[in-house]
Amino acid sequence: MTGLAQPRIRIPRTARPGEVIEIRTLIEHPMENGIRGGVAGVVPHDMLTRLQVRRDGETVFTADLGNGTSANPYHVFHLRMERTAELEFLWTDERGRTARATARVVVA
Amino acid sequence: MLSRRPLLLTLAMLPLGGTARANPALEAAMRRLIGEARPEDGGMALRLPALAENGAQVSVTVSVDSPMTAAEHVSAIHLLATRNPTPGIASFHLTPALGRAEVQTRIRLAEDQQVLALAVLSDGRVRRAIAETRVVTGGCIA
Numbered sequence: 001m002t003g004l005a006q007p008r009i010r011i012p013r014t015a016r017p018g019e020v021i022e023i024r025t026l027i028e029h030p031m032e033n034g035i036r037g038g039v040a041g042v043v044p045h046d047m048l049t050r051l052q053v054r055r056d057g058e059t060v061f062t063a064d065l066g067n068g069t070s071a072n073p074y075h076v077f078h079l080r081m082e083r084t085a086e087l088e089f090l091w092t093d094e095r096g097r098t099a100r101a102t103a104r105v106v107v108a
Numbered sequence: 109m110l111s112r113r114p115l116l117l118t119l120a121m122l123p124l125g126g127t128a129r130a131n132p133a134l135e136a137a138m139r140r141l142i143g144e145a146r147p148e149d150g151g152m153a154l155r156l157p158a159l160a161e162n163g164a165q166v167s168v169t170v171s172v173d174s175p176m177t178a179a180e181h182v183s184a185i186h187l188l189a190t191r192n193p194t195p196g197i198a199s200f201h202l203t204p205a206l207g208r209a210e211v212q213t214r215i216r217l218a219e220d221q222q223v224l225a226l227a228v229l230s231d232g233r234v235r236r237a238i239a240e241t242r243v244v245t246g247g248c249i250a
Contacts, residue, residue, distance in 0.1 A: 020207035033216075035193055035248060060205040063213075068189050068197030070165050070214040070247070077200075080176075080207025 004048075004099035005029065009089060014106045015081040025051065026074045027091055027099060033067040047094050048073055054088045055079065081107050134188060137195040138226070141186045147226055147236030154225040154237035156215075163217040163247030171210035172227045172235065176202075182209040184228040191221035193248055216247040 005028040012021050027048070034045030051073070053061040061077055079087075089101045152172040160166040172182045181204045187197035200211050209227070217223070220242045227235040 033193075033248065055205065058205070060203050062201040063211075064199040064201070066196030066198055067194045067248075068187065068192055068215050068217075070216050072214075074212075074214050076169075076212035078206050078208040078210060080205060 004091060004093060004097055007089060007091060007099050007101045009101050009103055011087070011103045012105065014108065017082055017107055018080065019107075020078050020080045021105065022076060022078055023053075023087075024074070024076050025089060025101075026072060027051075028072050029091075029093075031065075031069060031071045031073065045094070048091050049094050050090075050092045051075060052090045052092070053077075054090070055085045057088075081105055083107050131190060131195075134190055134195045134224075137188055138224075141184075141188075141199065142226055142228060142234050145228075145232065145234040147234040149236055151235045152225065152227050152237045154223065154239045156223060156239050156241050158240070159242045159244070160217060161244045163219070163243040163245055165214050165247070166217050166241065166243075167212065168215050168223065168239075169210065169212040170225045170227070170237070171208075174209040174229070176204050176207050176209055178204050179230070181230045182227050183230050184226075185209070185211055186226040186228070187213075187215065188224040188226070189215070189217060189221060190224060192216065192218045197223075217241060217243045218246045218248040219243050 007027040010024040015021050029048050032043050032046040036043045048065055051063040084107045087103045091099045155169040170185050174182045182202050185200045188195045197215050222238050222240045225237045
């Protein structure tokens with residue numbers, strides 16, 4: 001069983017106090033919805049089910065992913081930064097495998 | 109080119125009467141996500157291209173007017189497809205920490221259809237936005 005791909009995060013390294021920063025995330029994954037392939041043989045269902053984002057341990061954003069989410073899930077969202085913090089991004093697939101990325105944003 | 113008139117008529121009828129009731133899977137998905145809440149139009153924007161060349165990767169952005177404070181924020185945004193094999197696209201759970209109630213992602217659309225975005229507010233109210241896209245190459249089976 002292979003692991004999930006290494007995700008990519010685009011996030012500012014620094015922010016001003018109170019600044020709302022933009023965060024972009026991308027992870028390579030086929031997001032197989034189990035209906036491709038037709039009679040020739042269906043490609044098995046294989047989906048990422050969740051992206052969870054924590055700041056200093058506290059969950060700030062969660063995406064629950066359904067069949068309508070494209071392959072290589074891409075998400076852009078925002079975060080208001082009041083102080084320097086550690087961010088953790090965690091993707092989980094339906095078999096419980098995870099991919100993780102971290103980032104530090106310095107607020108000054 | 110598609111005439112705008114039928115589209116406008118369809119949108120006028122969609123308000124949870126027509127389409128949702130005529131589409132049991134969509135209706136069930138909505139009830140699962142927002143219970144018996146009655147969504148109101150306005151206060152949010154759903155942006156997606158009017159014409160999608162590739163239904164496998166359609167960019168969509170949802171933004172909701174909200175101060176995103178502890179007392180008043182958007183707690184969830186749900187995206188639903190009206191004519192995909194299954195209606196669920198994604199559900200986003202937001203917190204005041206975000207500072208802005210806006211999410212962008214890429215979605216699959218099997219054919220021409222409307223996309224429905226529901227925003228659940230911290231006071232329990234639900235807002236709704238609908239956008240229509242024509243899909244050149246379907247993105248679910250390919």
